[in-house]
Amino acid sequence: MRGLLARRMKFHLLGAFLVSMGCATLYKFGIAEPRKQAYADFYRNYDPMKDFEAMKAAGVLESAPPK
Amino acid sequence: MLASRVFSLVGRRSISTSLCLGAHGHAGVVKAEEYTLPVYADRRDVPLPEVAFVRELSAQQRALKEKEKAAWSALSVEEKVELYRIKFNETYAEMNKGTNEWKTILGGVLFFLGLTGVILIWQKNFMYGPVPHTFTDEWVSAQTKRMLDMRVNPVQGITAQWDFDKNEWKK
Numbered sequence A: 001m002r003g004l005l006a007r008r009m010k011f012h013l014l015g016a017f018l019v020s021m022g023c024a025t026l027y028k029f030g031i032a033e034p035r036k037q038a039y040a041d042f043y044r045n046y047d048p049m050k051d052f053e054a055m056k057a058a059g060v061l062e063s064a065p066p067k
Numbered sequence B: 001m002l003a004s005r006v007f008s009l010v011g012r013r014s015i016s017t018s019l020c021l022g023a024h025g026h027a028g029v030v031k032a033e034e035y036t037l038p039v040y041a042d043r044r045d046v047p048l049p050e051v052a053f054v055r056e057l058s059a060q061q062r063a064l065k066e067k068e069k070a071a072w073s074a075l076s077v078e079e080k081v082e083l084y085r086i087k088f089n090e091t092y093a094e095m096n097k098g099t100n101e102w103k104t105i106l107g108g109v110l111f112f113l114g115l116t117g118v119i120l121i122w123q124k125n126f127m128y129g130p131v132p133h134t135f136t137d138e139w140v141s142a143q144t145k146r147m148l149d150m151r152v153n154p155v156q157g158i159t160a161q162w163d164f165d166k167n168e169w170k171k
Helices: A004-044 A048-058 B002-011 B017-025 B059-068 B077-087 B092-096 B101-126 B137-149
Strands: none
16 A cells, blocks of 8 residues: 555556657657668769650650650 | 625625524524535545445444444454445445446447448449549559659669569569
8 A cells, every 4th residue: 555656656657768768769760860871872882864854755844845 | 996896795605594593593504515514435545434324324334323332352254344334335446346338338449430331332332423533553653654754763663573674573
């Protein structure tokens, strides 16, 4: 009957800390890091002029018709 | 100020009539109303409630209470339990015991979700008109081709899933 609040509070404080740190870690290594990697990989060998020519040829640019 | 004037007019009547009648009828002592007395309550954080659980004791229970005034080693186990039950309604174990209510709640929730599903299916079948022409397969595939031509979301989105060399979706 002693320390009812203290025991409950200790349990929940530890749990809350672990859950929130766990969520943050999972997000960082599951979502944020892969996203940064994907952008790095995409732009490493990106050639904008080649992309422009491809879009022009497909006919989606109104002021740069394929002709 | 006006409010206090009104109160003095009504002030004589603020004490309830029944209490006044009661006061005059019992030699000056007012009988306590039921709701003003302390009550018994089973609560985990209040281990010793203000009153005992059983208020009016039967003859048997009163005899037991008299026996309680003597040495407690003379009491049998059943008598001790009886004394406990006079004082308390539920033990802590009984108080903390869970119920099966969650099954009822879960069943109710799932039932109403199902009912909603039936209603939605009926609506799609009998009530709604046709969807717009922009949802047909031809339109959607032309739309997707245009998105790929425009290089929409090339890093992680739709264009990243398309293989331009083989002209098909990436595996």
